Amino acid sequence: MHPETSKAASRSFKFKVLGFSVNELLVFCDRKPGTNKLPNKVAISFYGAETTYGKLNELIDMFAWGLIRLGIKKGVAVSLLMPNCPRFIISYFGILRAGGIVVPLNPMFKHAEIEHEIVDSMAESLIVADYLYPEVERIRDQVCLKSVILTITEEVQ
Numbered sequence: 001m002h003p004e005t006s007k008a009a010s011r012s013f014k015f016k017v018l019g020f021s022v023n024e025l026l027v028f029c030d031r032k033p034g035t036n037k038l039p040n041k042v043a044i045s046f047y048g049a050e051t052t053y054g055k056l057n058e059l060i061d062m063f064a065w066g067l068i069r070l071g072i073k074k075g076v077a078v079s080l081l082m083p084n085c086p087r088f089i090i091s092y093f094g095i096l097r098a099g100g101i102v103v104p105l106n107p108m109f110k111h112a113e114i115e116h117e118i119v120d121s122m123a124e125s126l127i128v129a130d131y132l133y134p135e136v137e138r139i140r141d142q143v144c145l146k147s148v149i150l151t152i153t154e155e156v157q
Contacts, residue, residue, distance in 0.1 A: 038053050039052060039053055039054030039057070040052055040053075040054060041053055043055075043056045044056060044086050044089060046085060046086050049086075051086060056089070056090070059090045060090055060093045060094050060097060061097065063090050063091065063094030064093075064094040064095075064096075064097035064098040065098075066094075067094055067095065067098040067100065067125075068098050068099075070125065070146075070147050070149075071124075071146065071147075072095065072098045072099070072100045072124075072125060073098065073099050073100070074099035074100075075099070075100075075101065076099070076100045076101065076124050076125070077100065077101045077103050077121045077122055077123040077124060078095045078100045078101065078102060078103060078123060078124070078125045078126070078127065079103040079104075079105050079114075079117065079118050079121065079123040079125070079126045079127070080092060080095070080102055080103065080104045080105060080126075080127050081105040081107060081109070081114065081126060081127070081128040081129065081132055081136070082107055082127070082128065082129035082132065082151060083107045083129065087129070087151045091127045091151070092104070095127075100125075101121075103117065103118075103121040103123050105117050105118075107129065107132055109135070110135060111135045111136070111138040111139050112139075114135055114136060114139060115139040115142055115143055118139075118143045118145065119142075119143060123145070124144075124145065124146045124147075125145060125146055125147045125148070125149065126145050126147075126148050126149070127149045127151065128148065128149070128150060128151070129150075129151050129153075130150045130151060130152050130153060131153075133148075133150060136148065
């Protein structure tokens with residue numbers, strides 16, 4: 001079964017930077033007054049799991065600060081290889097908040113296409129769904145990525 005098609009209500013999404021838990025890399029950023037007018041309204045409904053705007057804003061901030069700690073800053077290209085899902089939204093806007101340039105890649109791409117896009121965009125980092133990593137692993141020696149961030153789908157007990 002494809003990881004993104006099972007019931008999201010029974011799954012949680014975690015990010016892992018090769019060898020480090022993102023919780024070890026994140027710095028919580030202060031809230032700016034008035035940045036979130038509807039914090040309790042549902043922003044994302046994904047296979048029955050709902051995320052409010054307030055929670056989404058918090059997750060995006062936390063991920064952005066994690067990216068900043070990894071060296072992502074204004075003008076740095078970051079490739080994003082995953083299907084449409086909450087992790088994509090968090091990653092996409094986290095890259096933008098960190099000042100980076102989002103380079104979305106088609107999750108149907110094979111290793112040669114991924115390599116071409118990473119090299120062509122001069123991406124310094126890649127955020128990839130865990131089940132797509134085998135295609136990335138095949139090109140690790142051909143591309144100059146400073147970091148690869150895996151998004152992990154885990155069963156909630």
